[in-house]
Each structure stands twice: as C-alpha cells, then as structure tokens.
Amino acid sequence: ARVEDLKKAPSAQLNLVQCAGSMTYLAKQMEETFDIPFIKVSFFGVTDTSDSLMRIAYAVGDKDVIKRAKAFIEEEKNRVIPLLNKYKKNLEGKKAAIYVGGGFKAISLIRQFHEFGMNTVMVGTQTGSKDDYEVIQHLVDEDAVILDDANPAELEAFMKEMGADILVGGVKERPLAYKLGVAFCDHNHERKHPLAGYEGTLNFASEINLSMNSPVWEIIGGIKNV
CATH class of the missing domain: 3.40.50.1980 (Nitrogenase molybdenum iron protein domain)
Incomplete structure (x- = not known):
C-alpha cells in the first residue's frame, strides 16, 4: 500500500484481521483510537470462507449485502463442492x-x-x-x-x-x-x-x-x- 492509502485507514468502518499473530495488536489499537471494530477472518477452505463472508456481511449490517452474500456463497458451494x-x-x-x-x-x-x-x-x-x-x-x-x-x-x-x-x-x-x-x-x-x-x-x-x-x-x- 502507498502512504496516501495508509493515511485513509482511520476512515475505515471495519477491520478484517486475517493474520491474527501480526495484526491483532494493530486492529485493537485502531479500535481503541478510532473506534473501528474488527473481526478475525479466514478464507482457507469452503467452511471458513463461507463463514467469514457471512460474518463480514452481518458486520456491515446491510440487508442487501447479507442477501447477496448468501446467494454468492450458495452459488460458489454448488460449483466447488462437486469438483472437490x-x-x-x-x-x-x-x-x-x-x-x-x-x-x-x-x-x-x-x-x-x-x-x-x-x-x-x-x-x-x-x-x-x-x-x-x-x-x-x-x-x-x-x-x-x-x-x-x-x-x-x-x-x-x-x-x-x-x-x-x-x-x-x-x-x-x-x-x-x-x-x-x-x-x-x-x-x-x-x-x-x-x-x-x-x-x-x-x-x-x-x-x-x-x-x-x-x-x-x-x-x-x-x-x-x-
């Protein structure tokens, strides 16, 4: 990321922490300083990817986003699971x-x-x-x-x-x-x-x-x- 992009970080509404070991401390600091909530996510495997997408959608709190996330997950699972x-x-x-x-x-x-x-x-x-x-x-x-x-x-x-x-x-x-x-x-x-x-x-x-x-x-x- 460029410096100009990093300067925009305090305007975020949600932090996604994928590498918990290195980024949880920073996410907690941003939550305390800027009141930005964070959730831990993982996109490895069908189960964790689906769960993380839904948790993000619910964190956003928009009904349309939740609906689209559910539809996307269902579509991808129907495509991927038979191949797996x-x-x-x-x-x-x-x-x-x-x-x-x-x-x-x-x-x-x-x-x-x-x-x-x-x-x-x-x-x-x-x-x-x-x-x-x-x-x-x-x-x-x-x-x-x-x-x-x-x-x-x-x-x-x-x-x-x-x-x-x-x-x-x-x-x-x-x-x-x-x-x-x-x-x-x-x-x-x-x-x-x-x-x-x-x-x-x-x-x-x-x-x-x-x-x-x-x-x-x-x-x-x-x-x-x-």
Whole structure:
C-alpha cells in the first residue's frame, strides 16, 4: 500500500484481521483510537470462507449485502463442492501434518483437511496463542501431536511416529519433508496462484492430490523406510 492509502485507514468502518499473530495488536489499537471494530477472518477452505463472508456481511449490517452474500456463497458451494468430491476419493483416510506460523491459519487448515476426509495427526505453530491451541485440541483426535515452536528434530520425530502422508508448512520445512520421503505443500502468502477463497480451495486440493499421490513416494519407499 502507498502512504496516501495508509493515511485513509482511520476512515475505515471495519477491520478484517486475517493474520491474527501480526495484526491483532494493530486492529485493537485502531479500535481503541478510532473506534473501528474488527473481526478475525479466514478464507482457507469452503467452511471458513463461507463463514467469514457471512460474518463480514452481518458486520456491515446491510440487508442487501447479507442477501447477496448468501446467494454468492450458495452459488460458489454448488460449483466447488462437486469438483472437490472428485479429489476427495483420492484423499480420504490420508494423514496430514501441519507446521505454520500462526494458530489461526493452522485451525483453518485442520478444517480444510477435514473437508477432504483427511486426518490431521500432527499440528504445530510458531506464534499460536493459548486460545488457538485450545481450539486446535478440540478439532483433532486425542492422539494427535500438538507442538509449539518446534525444532526440525521434533518435527521429524513426530512425523515418523504418526506416519504423516503430507506436510503443509513454509519453505523451510520443504527439505525436511523430502528427506523423509513425504509429500509437501508450501502454504505461503507469496504463492503465485491462490490457495485462499473458493478457487484457492480447488487449487489446494489439486496440489495436495498431485503431491501426495505421486508415484515417486512408492519408488523411494517413503517415511516408513527412513
């Protein structure tokens, strides 16, 4: 954003916080100083995208906006879900490991894997809060491993123990996954194609499917032979 654009920030009627770890403090300061309310949103996965759009519409408080949001969500779900179901048959029952920066993002990814019929067996964050971890604990199975600011040795040990089929993380975790013979998805905001929103959900499902079901993992033996 340009300086001139940033100067207009105090005139906003609502702040949307997507990266809770870095932006919640600023949103709270703007609420206290300029009386601008904020809501936390996530656009990863069909469920969270739909929920966030409706929460924004209700926060705006315009009946026409609410009506249009509902219509848009219904239209997109009718378009996207049948396409996701084609990937789901290849993904159901697979085990996912997550290691990302923020807890809010990890929560969305757990829900997204659930939409694919996958089980999150390991999840960790670098900046997650106590509240984030409480939500995570309720979303995963009792035997899932939950980590806070883990090191590579810990990630490796628990991925082996839990038999993860894919790791979703940042670029730093890619070598670790490949070392273990595990599929990897770089879930970074700097990606060239979107992983957020309804279209991004399709992109994510496609990438997970291609990465995890590549024949290369059978050729090299995968995590069980490491």
